[in-house]
Amino acid sequence: LAAGSAWAADLVRAPAGLAEPAAWPFLAGAVLILAGVRRCPGSRSLAAAGAGATLAAGLLAALWFGRERDPVLLPPPVGPIPDGPDVVLVTWDTVRADVLPPWGGRGLETPALDALTARSVRLDELIAVAPITGPTHATLLSGLVPPSHGLRSMGTTVIAPEVRLLPEVFRAAGYDTAAFVAAPPLRAKNGFARGFRIYDDRLRGDRARDLTEIGPREMLFARWLREKVVHHRDAQLPGEVVLGRARRFLAAAERPFFLWLHFFDAHGPHDPAPEWEARARALADEAAPAADPEACGEDLLLYRAEIMELDRLLGELLALLEERDPGLARTALLLTADHGQCFGEGGYRSTHTPSLMEATQRVPAILHLPGDRLAGSSLAATAFQVDVAATLAAVAGLEPPPGQQGVDLLPALAGGPPPTRRFFAEGLYLEAWQERLARVRRPDGIHDERLRGIRTDAWKLVESAAEPPVVRLFRLLPEGETEVAPESFPEETTRLRRLLAATVAGLPRAAGAERAMSAADSAELGALGYVEDDG
Template sequence: MTAASVQTSDPPQRARLDLPAFGLRAGLAAGLLMLGLGLATPGRFDVLAHPLLRVLFFLFPLAWYGFIGLVLGVAAAGLARLLERFAGAARWPRPALAAALLVASLGYVGSIWQRALPKTDSGRIWMLAACALLTVAVLAVPLARRPPGSRRLLWGGSLVIALGLGLTAYWIGSARSIVHGAAPQPPADSADKPNLVLITWDTVRADMLPLYGGAGLESPQLERLASQGVVFDQMLAVAPITGPAHASLLTGVMPPTHGLRSNGDTTMSAGVPTLAQALRANGYDTAAFVAAFPVRGQFGFARGFRVYDDRLGGEGIADRMVDFQPIDPYTVAKLQKLLLRAADSDRMEAAIEGARVLERAQEYLAQAQAPFFLWLHFYDAHGPHDPAPPYLAKAEALAAGARPQPVDPARSATNMLGQRAEIMELDAYLGQVLAALDACDPGLQRTAVLLIADHGECFGEGGYVNTHAPSLYEATQRIPAVLRLPDGSGGGRRVADLASQIDVTPTFLELAGLKAMPGVQGVSLLPAARGSGPLAQRPLFARGMYMEAMLQRMQEGEHKYGLRDAEWKFLQGAEDPGWTRLFRLSEGEDADQSAQHPEVAARMRAALAQMLEDMPRSEDTSRALSDSEWKSLAELGYADGQEEEQP
């Protein structure tokens, strides 16, 4: 045989493991697992109304974790080449580094699963299982050889990353959209449907106002509204903090039912219908202009509103990032921190002045079409107190005869004076709102207006100084409420019946000619407002009105439930049911009367226990807080459940 006819062949070479492709594969696997977790967790996909956010719900985890995996894979490939060249290691670096990538990605996801699995819906576990099976398919490629089509994987994965992160950047960087849909066509019977206006004053207790026997401030606009409307003398807050109270106003159900029981770290259950949804479905234009972080749209308040203006400052990246938490709040919180730092803006404003709310509302009313539902939220009376100088000077001039007086004057007299000044500023805003409404509807012949507070403030009552979150005393729970009916009928009437914030939704629905939504726990206030009869019985609350203090960040032992009827109030610890207090309201809330009236304490304890058992409860709606959200809550005094005391 000639030399030319001799054929030689090299031994087959094992294809080197493509670490960038494998890193991308591991990242996509982690993204699939996080997607499954998000789909199986109530309140994630369900509450996303914007179409782009629904797309990003699926794209973001694949893009984000795929990007991290690709970066780590490229780094691992570089390390492997160094080891192969300089350490003479030809066989083990790539499989070992691939195994490290896989363990790191699955270990990270596993740590999140451990925390989040208890919050998943057992009825949705199949979604999580389906994503887990897809994960197995993605990873089912031999590690010892280069996967066929790894170039296609790299190109396809890079496209997913570019699309997902690009759309995310567009969403985050664009200006906040406050308009959700076109204005509705007025219904054929629009002439019979009144405009509905809800004005909420944050942190204003009833007994501070002259309308309820207070002195030390002037409120001519509120008193003018009351002269044309109906004053509710025993309107009760469901909770002493902003989020839960407003959620009850807008759903007609108690906090255990709507799920928003704490500021910032819980949301309204997606399954609970809202007043705005019902009105919008029946031809109302719906708009809200709010002033503080606890009522931002991300907590469920925007549902049903065509216009929901919760801009608090930092209009671009900061506002968008707090909305974009569809899957994994732990990772998104880190991403948010990086992006905010890159934008040189690491905090959002926690609240805005009422003047900005008023300006936005006036712009809306200048072009509003009837019928409309308008909610205006004013936060000026909430601490920390920094009133405008003219109003502070007026409060100082009226201070000599002010009542009530602070229980702890050394630590709260200055705050009480400041809040009186801020309430006078709120009253001035009220006058301007009424003027804008009158321009839309002269004489307010077809407009109903309800002014109500969410809760009050303690200035030493019960030992609580310059705070409200842990209190169920009258200082936080008895709130002002004035309802002006269309054309001012019933003006000057006062209603002594017990009323609750859960009664607002059925009242507005009846004014609109609609039936109450299924599951609403309140009753319409209209019979009492019109003088046609007492308020109807509330089946769940026939033995008294429920209230709770459940801010998650309060110290252990501060969480409590309450039951109040016309004569008595009973309080019980949520963590320690043995801690109780009983007060006869006519004698104040200074001394527990359980020992003197054991039969009353036993009756109300049993009634409260039965109420808690019978009340429908939503699924767990807890959410993780980002760094900027923590800062916003801290600025408002909610970081540890206590307001900052100001001497």
């Protein structure tokens, strides 16, 4: 029955391109049964009964796997219809700023992004608080850094129950709220669904994923299911599907809304559509090389191809919004990313989880204001991800969630003084705190390679959680960051280490934000490289 279920799952998923069928062993077994029946006529009735039972099990499994579960739903908003604009948050997972043309990137074409930039305000420097999906998105929605909102490591922590999120503010003001996300780190159970009337986190492999919860994690059968049933392509959703779900929401929207769309297409493993890969290869000579061309050059080329596909989807989204609101006169839209990707920077090859390099922490941000207000302008001052919640609330004339650690950027965007943050007035706090980094196996033993950092306009200091910590110091120059020896700048190193320690000590801490990681969580996060599924 288990084999038949896995077979049926593959047969159902394969026509949609969801996974390569793993059914060949079962088909081979069927051939052997038929061969045996021909040699032993008396066994035909038994074989027929077995075949019928297998077919029935397969059909039931096909019905199970073919039926999508429902998204998380709340009752429709009630009360007066608010007078504010539609507010749209678009997050491109794993997209670094310097690859994109508005930030000087070459070797790709992004006509939709270029057109949006011309109608919007570009944030020259938005800094991500972490290099992984869950913690950064929680910061975007809460205005808090990970120690304060609770989600620091994906799979083992969640957004703390006491933390109020931006969609809750919009819903309380009478807005409709919806989110369509594309990857496991943003599942509703991690706390992201609060305040959304529709929270659609359905992935392609959800029904197959349920099978991985059978039995203890160490059981051979459960481990086999995780290896055979949960594929990396099942642990993410194509942007085309995300946009399709949003299209249905937009067609039915009757009041102003807060809409969040999350696109995972540029996250590894990199597998762009052939047409975009061909275009990226045609433009390759124009592109800047990877920091490690030999190890990462091909991945960077495929990454640019995936970004061109994201740009196509952005163009389709903008067209949908124009249909509802011609000229986007009453539509605000922020396009940003959660974090970037290293292609050799700092010794990190085609990864992001263990990095606090600028390649992962400097992310794009384009803010379109209703009626193309401030079109074509830019903000040179450094912005931080904690500023996003307060800024989007202000766009709609609303108060942000309580306890904000960021600030509303609108005054600075309009030409006012640079933003001043109460918590991070002297430097921005950064961390790479995924649990698997606490036990990194090296030839000389097990190391804790979780990182904390502090970033000013001119310097960045990063230190590991190990005792004694490994300390790295970087100078931030217009042409990029340069690592320098801490002992060559003893006063700066001492100052920044003290500032980091004081910042960590002064941060409010979330309570009760931990949870146990299930076998299915481990399987799908492992498929994306965030955890090691050791069985």
